[in-house]
Amino acid sequence: MAVLNKIRQRSVFLIVIIALALFSFVLADLFKTGGFSGQKDQNTIATINGEDVSREEFARRVEGFQRNRRNATSTQAVNQVWEMTKQEALLKEQIEKTGILVGDDQFNNMLKQVYAGNPNFTNEAGIFDQAVLEEYVANLKATSPQAYDQWQSMEDQIELQAKNQLYYNMIRAGVGATLVEG
Structure with a gap:
């Protein structure tokens, strides 16, 4: 009873403490998000x-x-x-x-898989030709910087796809079990 009586006597003080705590939470959030404008959040x-x-x-x-x-x-x-x-x-x-990295050979194999059916990158025999592709990329670089930037973005996507494929192959190899292990 004595504790409740003391809380009643100092109720204004307790309300001020609670209000300051709530206000500090609001201020902390404002500083964390970058101010009142919330530019980061937008x-x-x-x-x-x-x-x-x-x-x-x-x-x-x-x-x-x-x-x-x-x-x-x-x-x-x-x-x-x-x-x-x-x-x-x-x-x-x-x-x-x-730490998976994609080597030049793996990257070239992925390019071959992606562009195997594209007639722009085949030789007279209808087979994918790395030299034709390199000539195309050199032509892009010389004539159209914007198209070359798009090509580099495509190369980055192909490299990411190769890394993902290597990662999934590693998982697949680790998950399998033989009958002897069973």
């Missing part, structure tokens, strides 16, 4: 493993997804791109942890 839609996903990049990827798959609704496109973004971020972290 440009960042998510943070995955410490990496921010920008609104512009995400919107560009959704638009590209919808262009490639014309029958997808905008909700399906957003959901699919979000899942791909999460998967890429998590895979990137695991690939960095394992």
